[in-house]
């Protein structure tokens with residue numbers, strides 16, 4: 001069986017515009033054929049459905065880049081250990097996936113396309129299973145973590161510090177999936193907001209969103225001493241290893257992974273100039289400014305610039321990050337990190353590219369938050 005990325009991509013592009021219906025069909029089919037699998041999923045499937053297509057889209061578009069794809073599938077396989085996924089589940093998922101693509105790409109479907117999908121799915125499942133097996137000897141499938149600090153910084157922003165019961169190794173810039181006792185099987189992603197610490201604690205920045213199950217539970221129904229579950233650290237954003245100056249553009253709680261990256265650079269002993277441009281809608285939402293100012297006073301090469309977009313009376317810099325950032329500097333020689341709401345990240349990256357910053361110098365990570 002040989003891989004044929006072109007056929008997979010062409011047929012997937014027919015399904016992509018109807019992704020929502022295809023995902024609903026996929027799960028309907030999966031649970032009809034294997035009802036016992038339903039218990040592994042949360043009662044409300046909306047976010048799970050989006051995540052499925054998000055992952056599938058990434059995999060399909062990475063089929064031509066085996067190195068990136070291998071890394072991504074490895075993380076996905078390790079991360080799926082927390083759901084209790086074992087090798088035999090992949091067969092059921094593969095059958096439902098094939099039936100789904102076949103149905104929604106019916107007008108172009110043929111034996112060659114089917115063979116291409118079977119080959120691609122088999123290779124992807126093998127990579128995930130292999131990574132999960134290799135990880136099983138080294139790390140737990142999930143970590144139990146105790147809440148050791150709970151700090152409401154703004155009406156809807158809470159900073160939570162957790163101590164995992166077992167050592168958790170991670171790269172600054174990565175994120176974890178979080179599950180609270182109140183909502184079994186519901187997992188949401190949060191970036192780790194610190195470089196590794198000697199006491200193994202990690203800090204998360206939580207924005208409470210209307211209808212956000214996990215964020216509301218973490219902010220309003222969680223106290224010091226509670227236990228929550230964490231999946232393994234995932235994500236490919238990482239601190240730079242060269243000597244170039246660094247720009248970090250953070251929108252809201254998108255600050256979290258960028259703070260981790262900056263902490264790591266500072267503790268590495270290197271001395272690049274670091275500019276952190278930190279955006280919030282209102283000044284009261286600059287929830288981490290005192291700590292950023294403390295970092296700034298301890299590391300003279302760091303400068304922190306808060307920017308507020310929706311408060312006329314604010315006396316500091318005002319505006320949207322995508323407009324403000326290119327006005328401040330050309331940034332062409334910098335390693336650039338951008339994180340925050342997707343619309344802000346997309347707009348800012350576009351403006352940076354327009355102003356001559358090479359794509360290879362721009363670091364961002366697609367993570368899925370609530371709701």
Ligand SMILES: NC(=O)C1=CN([C@@H]2O[C@H](COP(=O)(O)OP(=O)(O)OC[C@H]3O[C@@H](n4cnc5c(N)ncnc54)[C@H](O)[C@@H]3O)[C@@H](O)[C@H]2O)C=CC1
Nearest residue numbers: 190191251252253254256279280281309340341343344369
């Ligand atoms: N909590 C975490 O660990 C992480 C969160 N994120 C993501 O970061 C986002 C944070 O959201 P909030 O704190 O609610 O941010 P927010 O909605 O309060 O916005 C923060 C900043 O982004 C700017 N902004 C918003 N939309 C924009 C647009 N279309 N163009 C230009 N600028 C725009 C605002 O002006 C403000 O400066 C979420 O989407 C979350 O998924 C990403 C990584 C980690």
